[in-house]
Amino acid sequence: MRAGKLARRYAQALAELAAERGLLDPVQEQAQLLAGVLDEEPTLLMELDDDRIPREERLGRLRELFGERFSPLFYHFLRLVLEKGRATLLPEICAEVPRAIDRLKGVVEADVVTAAPLAEEQREAVRTRLEAITGRAVRLAVREDPGLLGGVVVRLGDLVMDGSVATRLKRLEDRLKLGRSGTGEMG
CATH class of the missing domain: 1.10.520.20 (N-terminal domain of the delta subunit of the F1F0-ATP synthase)
Incomplete structure (x- = not known):
């Protein structure tokens, strides 16, 4: 084992x-x-x-x-x-x-990665939102990653919620590429 x-x-x-x-x-x-x-x-x-x-x-x-x-x-x-x-x-x-x-207490830990420090109100808003999603008490483990550009990435067990600017830009890029290929343009 x-x-x-x-x-x-x-x-x-x-x-x-x-x-x-x-x-x-x-x-x-x-x-x-x-x-x-x-x-x-x-x-x-x-x-x-x-x-x-x-x-x-x-x-x-x-x-x-x-x-x-x-x-x-x-x-x-x-x-x-x-x-x-x-x-x-x-x-x-x-x-x-x-x-x-x-x-045992029904508490889950959420790893939260941000580009910049979170104010206490922001931490509380994230915690409240995650508690609403999970129906359980949530303890936040927050760390900063300046390479994130902006936004937040939350890992809650196996669930990952990626609201980072980099991911949003990548999704936008993918949609634009799909849009171009759907119009008959060569790319």
């Missing part, structure tokens, strides 16, 4: 357990905290993955670092990940946890 798919399964399982216990927000925060520390301290991940170090010692290291900031549920989850020899997946699992929680 691919690492990404496996990380998504672990994250989904953690999110479901957190939902049963009413711990969605704390577990999401704990996953983000762990991800940040693993990013800053890559040697920690190597230590957690080292089977020569007893599992309890590796868990003890996490308890030293995080103490009460991690819930018993999160520690239990980490124990399982270490038991299964999946410590190297922890950064990916932690990155997937917010998406798994969003799925």
